[in-house]
Amino acid sequence: MIPLPESVGGALREIVRDGSPIWQLRCPMCEQWADIDDDQLHGRVSVDHTNEGCSYHETHDFAALAGLP
Numbered sequence: 001m002i003p004l005p006e007s008v009g010g011a012l013r014e015i016v017r018d019g020s021p022i023w024q025l026r027c028p029m030c031e032q033w034a035d036i037d038d039d040q041l042h043g044r045v046s047v048d049h050t051n052e053g054c055s056y057h058e059t060h061d062f063a064a065l066a067g068l069p
């Protein structure tokens with residue numbers, strides 16, 4: 001697990017599902033782990049939890065914040 005800066009909150013982790021690596025974000029508001037795609041990981045599109053009973057809807061370059069290569 002890679003904690004994200006406090007200004008952004010939450011954390012990233014990489015899991016393997018069916019043999020494929022998948023990044024997940026722990027939402028800083030609802031604390032739930034959710035899959036994010038490559039566009040969300042790199043801040044090209046937003047992460048929107050608003051249809052899951054959470055008000056989190058933000059766009060960040062999580063890969064850069066986490067120091068991923």
Ligand SMILES: [Zn+2]
Pocket residue numbers: 027028029030031032049054055056
């Ligand atoms: Zn959330």
